[in-house]
Protein backbone atom coordinates (compact mmCIF):
# COMPACT_ATOMS: atom_id res chain seq x y z
CA UNK A 1 0.00 0.00 0.00
CA UNK A 2 2.81 2.35 0.79
CA UNK A 3 4.24 1.84 -2.66
CA UNK A 4 0.86 2.48 -4.19
CA UNK A 5 0.47 5.70 -2.27
CA UNK A 6 3.94 6.84 -3.14
CA UNK A 7 3.32 6.03 -6.79
CA UNK A 8 0.16 8.08 -6.81
CA UNK A 9 1.71 11.00 -5.03
CA UNK A 10 4.63 10.88 -7.35
CA UNK A 11 2.34 10.79 -10.36
CA UNK A 12 0.54 13.86 -9.12
CA UNK A 13 3.60 15.76 -8.13
CA UNK A 14 6.14 14.95 -10.75
CA UNK A 15 4.18 15.23 -13.92
CA UNK A 16 6.94 16.66 -16.04
CA UNK A 17 6.62 18.31 -19.35
CA UNK A 18 8.39 15.59 -21.25
CA UNK A 19 8.18 16.06 -24.93
CA UNK A 20 7.79 13.14 -27.25
CA UNK A 21 7.88 13.94 -30.89
CA UNK A 22 5.20 11.79 -32.42
CA UNK A 23 6.33 12.12 -35.97
CA UNK A 24 9.02 13.94 -37.87
CA UNK A 25 6.54 15.75 -40.09
CA UNK A 26 4.43 16.98 -37.21
CA UNK A 27 5.06 19.16 -34.22
CA UNK A 28 2.43 17.28 -32.25
CA UNK A 29 3.62 16.39 -28.79
CA UNK A 30 2.53 14.13 -26.03
CA UNK A 31 2.29 15.40 -22.48
CA UNK A 32 2.41 13.05 -19.58
CA UNK A 33 -0.86 12.60 -17.82
CA UNK A 34 -0.89 14.25 -14.45
CA UNK A 35 -1.53 17.48 -12.66
CA UNK A 36 -0.31 20.80 -14.00
CA UNK A 37 -0.61 24.47 -13.60
CA UNK A 38 -1.21 26.09 -16.97
CA UNK A 39 0.58 29.44 -17.05
CA UNK A 40 0.94 32.05 -19.81
CA UNK A 41 4.24 31.61 -21.56
CA UNK A 42 5.81 34.83 -20.39
CA UNK A 43 4.41 35.16 -16.90
CA UNK A 44 4.50 32.02 -14.82
CA UNK A 45 3.04 33.78 -11.82
CA UNK A 46 -0.42 33.49 -13.36
CA UNK A 47 -2.42 30.35 -13.91
CA UNK A 48 -5.84 29.39 -15.20
CA UNK A 49 -8.33 29.16 -12.40
CA UNK A 50 -11.99 28.36 -11.94
CA UNK A 51 -13.91 31.54 -11.29
CA UNK A 52 -14.63 32.12 -7.66
CA UNK A 53 -13.58 28.63 -6.75
CA UNK A 54 -17.27 27.79 -6.82
CA UNK A 55 -16.85 24.65 -8.83
CA UNK A 56 -20.34 25.19 -10.25
CA UNK A 57 -21.07 24.21 -13.81
CA UNK A 58 -20.66 26.82 -16.50
CA UNK A 59 -18.15 28.78 -14.49
CA UNK A 60 -15.83 31.09 -16.42
CA UNK A 61 -12.23 30.15 -16.41
CA UNK A 62 -10.16 33.10 -15.38
CA UNK A 63 -6.58 34.00 -14.76
CA UNK A 64 -5.46 34.36 -11.20
CA UNK A 65 -2.22 34.86 -9.39
CA UNK A 66 -0.98 31.40 -8.80
CA UNK A 67 -0.92 30.23 -5.24
CA UNK A 68 0.27 26.83 -4.27
CA UNK A 69 -2.21 24.31 -2.90
CA UNK A 70 -5.20 25.91 -4.52
CA UNK A 71 -6.74 22.88 -6.19
CA UNK A 72 -8.91 25.04 -8.45
CA UNK A 73 -5.75 26.12 -10.25
CA UNK A 74 -4.45 22.63 -10.79
CA UNK A 75 -5.51 20.83 -13.92
CA UNK A 76 -5.41 17.15 -14.70
CA UNK A 77 -4.34 16.34 -18.22
CA UNK A 78 -5.56 13.01 -19.52
CA UNK A 79 -4.89 11.48 -22.87
CA UNK A 80 -7.83 9.97 -24.72
CA UNK A 81 -7.65 6.93 -26.94
CA UNK A 82 -8.20 9.13 -29.99
CA UNK A 83 -5.00 11.06 -29.32
CA UNK A 84 -6.70 14.12 -27.88
CA UNK A 85 -6.66 15.27 -24.28
CA UNK A 86 -9.08 16.47 -21.66
CA UNK A 87 -8.13 19.19 -19.19
CA UNK A 88 -9.99 18.87 -15.94
CA UNK A 89 -9.86 21.09 -12.87
CA UNK A 90 -8.60 19.19 -9.86
CA UNK A 91 -10.66 21.33 -7.52
CA UNK A 92 -14.01 20.71 -9.12
CA UNK A 93 -13.62 17.81 -11.51
CA UNK A 94 -14.98 20.10 -14.22
CA UNK A 95 -13.63 19.97 -17.73
CA UNK A 96 -12.44 22.90 -19.84
CA UNK A 97 -14.98 23.40 -22.59
CA UNK A 98 -16.26 25.82 -25.18
CA UNK A 99 -19.31 27.90 -24.37
CA UNK A 100 -22.58 26.38 -25.47
CA UNK A 101 -21.13 24.63 -28.47
CA UNK A 102 -20.37 28.05 -29.95
CA UNK A 103 -17.06 28.16 -31.70
CA UNK A 104 -16.52 31.73 -32.81
CA UNK A 105 -13.54 33.96 -32.27
CA UNK A 106 -13.63 35.24 -28.74
CA UNK A 107 -15.78 32.40 -27.46
CA UNK A 108 -15.24 32.07 -23.78
CA UNK A 109 -14.00 28.95 -22.16
CA UNK A 110 -16.19 27.48 -19.49
CA UNK A 111 -15.92 24.69 -17.05
CA UNK A 112 -18.40 21.92 -17.74
CA UNK A 113 -18.95 18.44 -16.50
CA UNK A 114 -16.91 16.22 -18.75
CA UNK A 115 -19.52 14.69 -21.02
CA UNK A 116 -16.95 13.35 -23.43
CA UNK A 117 -17.90 15.75 -26.20
CA UNK A 118 -15.42 17.06 -28.70
CA UNK A 119 -15.78 20.51 -27.17
CA UNK A 120 -13.89 19.17 -24.16
CA UNK A 121 -11.03 17.81 -26.21
CA UNK A 122 -7.79 19.68 -26.73
CA UNK A 123 -4.59 19.09 -28.62
CA UNK A 124 -1.17 20.33 -27.55
CA UNK A 125 1.20 21.78 -30.09
CA UNK A 126 4.81 22.60 -29.42
CA UNK A 127 5.60 26.25 -30.15
CA UNK A 128 9.25 25.35 -30.47
CA UNK A 129 10.40 27.48 -27.56
CA UNK A 130 9.36 25.34 -24.65
CA UNK A 131 5.80 26.61 -24.69
CA UNK A 132 2.65 25.08 -26.04
CA UNK A 133 -0.54 26.22 -27.59
CA UNK A 134 -3.76 24.41 -26.80
CA UNK A 135 -6.17 23.84 -29.64
CA UNK A 136 -9.79 22.81 -29.27
CA UNK A 137 -10.90 19.83 -31.32
CA UNK A 138 -13.85 21.77 -32.70
CA UNK A 139 -12.74 24.38 -35.20
CA UNK A 140 -9.04 24.38 -34.29
CA UNK A 141 -9.54 27.39 -32.03
CA UNK A 142 -6.67 28.30 -29.74
CA UNK A 143 -6.96 29.20 -26.07
CA UNK A 144 -5.98 32.83 -25.71
CA UNK A 145 -6.11 35.70 -23.26
CA UNK A 146 -8.49 38.59 -23.61
CA UNK A 147 -6.47 41.47 -25.13
CA UNK A 148 -3.28 40.07 -23.68
CA UNK A 149 -4.33 41.17 -20.25
CA UNK A 150 -2.95 39.09 -17.42
CA UNK A 151 -4.31 40.71 -14.35
CA UNK A 152 -6.37 38.82 -11.83
CA UNK A 153 -9.69 37.84 -13.28
CA UNK A 154 -8.80 38.16 -16.97
CA UNK A 155 -10.98 35.84 -18.96
CA UNK A 156 -9.77 33.08 -21.20
CA UNK A 157 -11.10 33.13 -24.76
CA UNK A 158 -10.89 30.99 -27.84
CA UNK A 159 -9.23 32.76 -30.77
CA UNK A 160 -7.86 32.00 -34.19
CA UNK A 161 -4.39 33.14 -33.16
CA UNK A 162 -1.51 30.88 -33.87
CA UNK A 163 1.77 31.62 -32.18
CA UNK A 164 1.01 34.94 -30.53
CA UNK A 165 2.36 35.16 -27.00
CA UNK A 166 -1.11 35.25 -25.56
CA UNK A 167 -1.86 31.82 -26.96
CA UNK A 168 1.15 30.10 -25.48
CA UNK A 169 1.07 28.22 -22.23
CA UNK A 170 3.62 26.65 -19.98
CA UNK A 171 2.87 23.59 -17.92
CA UNK A 172 4.26 23.75 -14.43
CA UNK A 173 3.92 20.61 -12.30
CA UNK A 174 2.03 21.05 -9.10
CA UNK A 175 3.93 20.49 -5.91
CA UNK A 176 2.94 20.90 -2.36
CA UNK A 177 5.09 23.78 -1.30
CA UNK A 178 5.38 26.75 0.99
CA UNK A 179 5.63 24.78 4.20
CA UNK A 180 2.06 23.55 4.14
CA UNK A 181 1.94 20.13 5.66
CA UNK A 182 -0.76 17.69 4.92
CA UNK A 183 -1.38 14.98 7.43
CA UNK A 184 -2.59 11.67 6.18
CA UNK A 185 -4.32 9.55 8.77
CA UNK A 186 -4.04 5.99 7.83
CA UNK A 187 -5.60 3.17 9.72
CA UNK A 188 -3.31 0.21 10.25
CA UNK A 189 -5.09 -1.30 7.27
CA UNK A 190 -6.86 1.53 5.49
CA UNK A 191 -7.06 5.29 5.18
CA UNK A 192 -9.75 7.71 6.18
CA UNK A 193 -11.64 8.93 3.19
CA UNK A 194 -14.53 11.11 2.18
CA UNK A 195 -17.05 9.49 -0.08
CA UNK A 196 -16.22 11.25 -3.31
CA UNK A 197 -19.20 10.52 -5.50
CA UNK A 198 -21.85 11.48 -6.26
CA UNK A 199 -21.09 14.62 -4.36
CA UNK A 200 -18.34 15.52 -1.98
CA UNK A 201 -20.68 17.53 0.19
CA UNK A 202 -21.36 18.20 3.82
CA UNK A 203 -22.99 15.21 5.45
CA UNK A 204 -21.09 12.59 3.52
CA UNK A 205 -20.05 9.52 5.42
CA UNK A 206 -16.38 8.95 6.04
CA UNK A 207 -15.14 5.78 4.46
CA UNK A 208 -11.88 4.03 4.27
CA UNK A 209 -10.11 3.46 1.01
CA UNK A 210 -7.12 1.41 0.04
CA UNK A 211 -5.79 3.78 -2.53
CA UNK A 212 -4.00 7.06 -2.13
CA UNK A 213 -6.58 9.48 -3.44
CA UNK A 214 -6.19 13.10 -2.56
CA UNK A 215 -9.37 13.14 -0.58
CA UNK A 216 -7.75 10.80 1.90
CA UNK A 217 -5.63 13.65 3.09
CA UNK A 218 -6.73 15.63 6.10
CA UNK A 219 -5.48 18.84 7.56
CA UNK A 220 -5.22 18.68 11.34
CA UNK A 221 -5.77 21.94 13.18
CA UNK A 222 -5.06 22.33 16.85
CA UNK A 223 -7.61 23.95 19.16
CA UNK A 224 -5.68 25.13 22.23
CA UNK A 225 -8.82 25.88 24.21
CA UNK A 226 -9.77 22.22 24.21
CA UNK A 227 -6.30 20.79 23.70
CA UNK A 228 -7.70 18.82 20.80
CA UNK A 229 -7.64 18.56 17.04
CA UNK A 230 -10.24 18.75 14.37
CA UNK A 231 -9.78 17.23 10.97
CA UNK A 232 -10.84 18.80 7.73
CA UNK A 233 -10.60 17.14 4.31
CA UNK A 234 -7.77 18.65 2.31
CA UNK A 235 -10.16 20.20 -0.18
CA UNK A 236 -12.99 21.04 2.20
CA UNK A 237 -11.71 23.46 4.81
CA UNK A 238 -15.29 24.28 5.78
CA UNK A 239 -16.02 20.72 6.80
CA UNK A 240 -14.81 18.58 9.69
CA UNK A 241 -15.20 15.11 11.10
CA UNK A 242 -18.07 15.22 13.51
CA UNK A 243 -19.57 12.70 15.88
CA UNK A 244 -22.87 14.40 16.53
CA UNK A 245 -25.12 15.01 13.60
CA UNK A 246 -28.67 15.68 14.52
CA UNK A 247 -28.66 13.46 17.57
CA UNK A 248 -26.41 12.31 20.39
CA UNK A 249 -23.40 10.22 19.58
CA UNK A 250 -23.91 6.57 20.31
CA UNK A 251 -21.86 3.45 19.92
CA UNK A 252 -21.75 2.41 16.32
CA UNK A 253 -22.90 5.74 15.02
CA UNK A 254 -21.27 6.69 11.75
CA UNK A 255 -18.84 9.55 11.65
CA UNK A 256 -19.83 12.12 9.11
CA UNK A 257 -18.55 15.34 7.62
CA UNK A 258 -20.10 18.38 9.21
CA UNK A 259 -19.52 22.13 8.83
CA UNK A 260 -16.53 22.84 11.00
CA UNK A 261 -16.85 24.98 14.07
CA UNK A 262 -13.77 25.50 16.18
CA UNK A 263 -15.83 25.57 19.36
CA UNK A 264 -18.03 22.63 18.51
CA UNK A 265 -16.67 19.91 20.76
CA UNK A 266 -18.38 17.23 18.71
CA UNK A 267 -15.91 17.91 15.93
CA UNK A 268 -12.90 17.91 18.24
CA UNK A 269 -10.78 14.85 18.86
CA UNK A 270 -8.08 14.14 21.42
CA UNK A 271 -5.08 12.30 20.21
CA UNK A 272 -3.88 9.43 22.37
CA UNK A 273 -0.80 7.31 21.90
CA UNK A 274 -1.21 3.60 21.76
CA UNK A 275 1.63 1.16 21.06
CA UNK A 276 3.29 3.48 18.61
CA UNK A 277 0.03 4.39 16.95
CA UNK A 278 -2.52 7.03 17.79
CA UNK A 279 -6.24 6.91 18.29
CA UNK A 280 -8.74 9.73 18.43
CA UNK A 281 -11.21 10.16 21.25
CA UNK A 282 -14.15 12.47 20.77
CA UNK A 283 -14.16 15.49 23.08
CA UNK A 284 -17.94 15.78 23.34
CA UNK A 285 -18.37 12.12 24.15
CA UNK A 286 -15.11 10.94 25.65
CA UNK A 287 -15.99 7.26 25.55
CA UNK A 288 -16.20 7.35 21.77
CA UNK A 289 -13.36 6.70 19.36
CA UNK A 290 -13.04 6.76 15.64
CA UNK A 291 -13.10 3.19 14.45
CA UNK A 292 -13.57 1.10 11.37
CA UNK A 293 -16.74 -0.91 11.14
CA UNK A 294 -16.13 -4.44 12.38
CA UNK A 295 -12.48 -4.25 11.58
CA UNK A 296 -13.17 -4.63 7.91
CA UNK A 297 -10.64 -3.04 5.64
CA UNK A 298 -12.40 -3.18 2.29
CA UNK A 299 -12.68 0.02 0.27
CA UNK A 300 -15.92 1.76 1.10
CA UNK A 301 -16.14 0.49 4.66
CA UNK A 302 -17.74 3.05 6.89
CA UNK A 303 -15.98 4.65 9.81
CA UNK A 304 -18.01 4.22 12.97
CA UNK A 305 -17.86 5.39 16.53
CA UNK A 306 -17.15 2.70 19.07
CA UNK A 307 -16.33 2.44 22.71
CA UNK A 308 -13.92 -0.44 22.40
CA UNK A 309 -10.19 -0.07 22.35
CA UNK A 310 -9.69 -2.56 19.59
CA UNK A 311 -6.63 -2.62 17.37
CA UNK A 312 -8.47 -1.17 14.44
CA UNK A 313 -8.86 2.12 16.25
CA UNK A 314 -5.18 2.82 15.87
CA UNK A 315 -3.91 5.09 13.19
CA UNK A 316 -0.51 5.99 11.93
CA UNK A 317 0.14 9.63 11.19
CA UNK A 318 2.08 10.31 8.09
CA UNK A 319 3.35 13.73 7.26
CA UNK A 320 3.10 14.33 3.54
CA UNK A 321 6.05 16.59 2.82
CA UNK A 322 6.73 18.53 -0.29
CA UNK A 323 8.72 16.50 -2.75
CA UNK A 324 10.57 18.19 -5.53
CA UNK A 325 10.69 17.67 -9.25
CA UNK A 326 13.46 15.38 -10.46
CA UNK A 327 16.08 17.92 -11.56
CA UNK A 328 17.24 16.30 -14.79
CA UNK A 329 14.85 16.66 -17.72
CA UNK A 330 12.77 13.71 -18.74
CA UNK A 331 13.42 12.05 -15.41
CA UNK A 332 16.76 11.15 -16.93
CA UNK A 333 20.24 10.48 -15.71
CA UNK A 334 21.95 7.89 -13.58
CA UNK A 335 22.24 8.96 -9.98
CA UNK A 336 25.07 7.80 -7.79
CA UNK A 337 27.54 9.01 -5.22
CA UNK A 338 24.66 10.26 -3.08
CA UNK A 339 25.94 11.96 0.04
CA UNK A 340 28.27 9.20 1.23
CA UNK A 341 30.87 9.55 3.93
CA UNK A 342 34.34 8.83 2.69
CA UNK A 343 36.93 6.82 4.60
CA UNK A 344 38.88 10.01 5.42
CA UNK A 345 35.85 11.38 7.23
CA UNK A 346 34.77 13.84 4.56
CA UNK A 347 31.44 13.82 2.76
CA UNK A 348 30.33 14.20 -0.79
CA UNK A 349 28.02 17.15 -0.36
CA UNK A 350 25.31 16.24 -2.84
CA UNK A 351 24.23 13.62 -5.32
CA UNK A 352 25.58 13.21 -8.85
CA UNK A 353 23.15 12.55 -11.68
CA UNK A 354 24.95 11.72 -14.89
CA UNK A 355 23.30 12.73 -18.16
CA UNK A 356 24.50 13.85 -21.60
CA UNK A 357 25.78 17.40 -22.07
CA UNK A 358 22.86 19.67 -22.97
CA UNK A 359 20.19 17.72 -21.04
CA UNK A 360 17.80 20.26 -19.44
CA UNK A 361 18.38 20.94 -15.75
CA UNK A 362 15.11 21.75 -13.95
CA UNK A 363 14.50 23.58 -10.71
CA UNK A 364 13.42 20.92 -8.23
CA UNK A 365 11.53 23.52 -6.18
CA UNK A 366 10.17 26.98 -6.80
CA UNK A 367 12.27 29.83 -5.52
CA UNK A 368 14.45 32.82 -6.29
CA UNK A 369 17.80 32.56 -8.05
CA UNK A 370 20.45 33.51 -5.51
CA UNK A 371 23.59 33.03 -7.54
CA UNK A 372 24.67 32.32 -11.14
CA UNK A 373 28.42 31.86 -11.26
CA UNK A 374 31.24 30.41 -13.34
CA UNK A 375 34.26 29.18 -11.37
CA UNK A 376 36.04 28.13 -14.56
CA UNK A 377 37.90 24.83 -14.34
CA UNK A 378 37.65 24.41 -10.59
CA UNK A 379 35.12 23.31 -8.00
CA UNK A 380 31.47 23.58 -9.13
CA UNK A 381 32.36 25.14 -12.49
CA UNK A 382 29.22 26.82 -13.79
CA UNK A 383 26.65 26.63 -11.01
CA UNK A 384 23.35 28.09 -9.82
CA UNK A 385 21.99 28.51 -6.30
CA UNK A 386 18.23 28.80 -5.84
CA UNK A 387 16.75 29.85 -2.53
CA UNK A 388 13.62 27.78 -1.91
CA UNK A 389 11.17 27.11 0.89
CA UNK A 390 10.83 23.40 1.53
CA UNK A 391 9.13 21.75 4.48
CA UNK A 392 8.56 25.22 5.86
CA UNK A 393 12.26 26.07 5.92
CA UNK A 394 14.56 28.10 3.73
CA UNK A 395 17.13 26.02 1.88
CA UNK A 396 19.75 26.79 -0.75
CA UNK A 397 19.79 24.30 -3.60
CA UNK A 398 22.94 24.01 -5.70
CA UNK A 399 22.95 22.91 -9.34
CA UNK A 400 26.58 22.48 -10.40
CA UNK A 401 28.89 21.57 -13.33
CA UNK A 402 26.41 23.11 -15.78
CA UNK A 403 27.09 23.66 -19.45
CA UNK A 404 24.85 26.72 -19.75
CA UNK A 405 22.55 28.99 -17.75
CA UNK A 406 18.89 29.75 -18.51
CA UNK A 407 18.16 32.04 -15.55
CA UNK A 408 19.67 35.11 -13.94
CA UNK A 409 20.09 36.37 -10.37
CA UNK A 410 16.90 37.44 -8.54
CA UNK A 411 14.70 35.68 -11.09
CA UNK A 412 11.72 33.81 -9.68
CA UNK A 413 11.51 30.25 -10.97
CA UNK A 414 8.86 27.56 -10.75
CA UNK A 415 9.48 23.95 -9.88
CA UNK A 416 10.05 22.11 -13.13
CA UNK A 417 11.28 25.17 -14.97
CA UNK A 418 14.49 24.77 -16.95
CA UNK A 419 17.35 26.69 -15.37
CA UNK A 420 20.29 25.44 -17.44
CA UNK A 421 21.79 22.39 -19.10
CA UNK A 422 23.95 19.52 -17.92
CA UNK A 423 27.68 19.97 -18.47
CA UNK A 424 31.04 18.88 -17.13
CA UNK A 425 32.49 22.21 -16.05
CA UNK A 426 34.71 22.67 -13.01
CA UNK A 427 36.11 19.72 -11.09
CA UNK A 428 34.21 17.02 -12.97
CA UNK A 429 35.18 13.73 -14.57
CA UNK A 430 32.21 13.59 -16.95
CA UNK A 431 28.86 15.18 -17.76
CA UNK A 432 26.56 15.18 -14.73
CA UNK A 433 24.47 17.38 -12.49
CA UNK A 434 25.71 17.82 -8.94
CA UNK A 435 22.57 18.47 -6.85
CA UNK A 436 23.05 19.70 -3.31
CA UNK A 437 20.84 21.12 -0.56
CA UNK A 438 22.12 23.35 2.22
CA UNK A 439 20.61 25.05 5.22
CA UNK A 440 22.44 28.22 4.27
CA UNK A 441 24.71 29.18 1.40
CA UNK A 442 27.70 29.31 3.74
CA UNK A 443 27.62 26.32 6.05
CA UNK A 444 29.28 23.52 4.14
CA UNK A 445 32.87 22.34 4.44
CA UNK A 446 34.00 19.03 2.99
CA UNK A 447 35.34 17.81 6.33
CA UNK A 448 32.13 18.47 8.21
CA UNK A 449 28.86 16.71 7.71
CA UNK A 450 26.77 18.39 5.02
CA UNK A 451 23.51 19.51 6.50
CA UNK A 452 20.86 17.97 4.30
CA UNK A 453 20.47 14.73 2.37
CA UNK A 454 19.42 15.63 -1.19
CA UNK A 455 17.21 12.56 -1.38
CA UNK A 456 14.93 14.06 1.22
CA UNK A 457 14.11 16.66 -1.44
CA UNK A 458 13.81 14.77 -4.70
CA UNK A 459 12.53 11.39 -5.78
CA UNK A 460 12.79 9.75 -9.15
CA UNK A 461 9.40 9.16 -10.74
Ligand SMILES: [Zn+2]
Nearest residue numbers: 350351352434
Ligand atom coordinates in the same frame (compact mmCIF):
# COMPACT_ATOMS: atom_id res chain seq x y z
ZN1 LIG B 1 29.06 15.83 -6.95
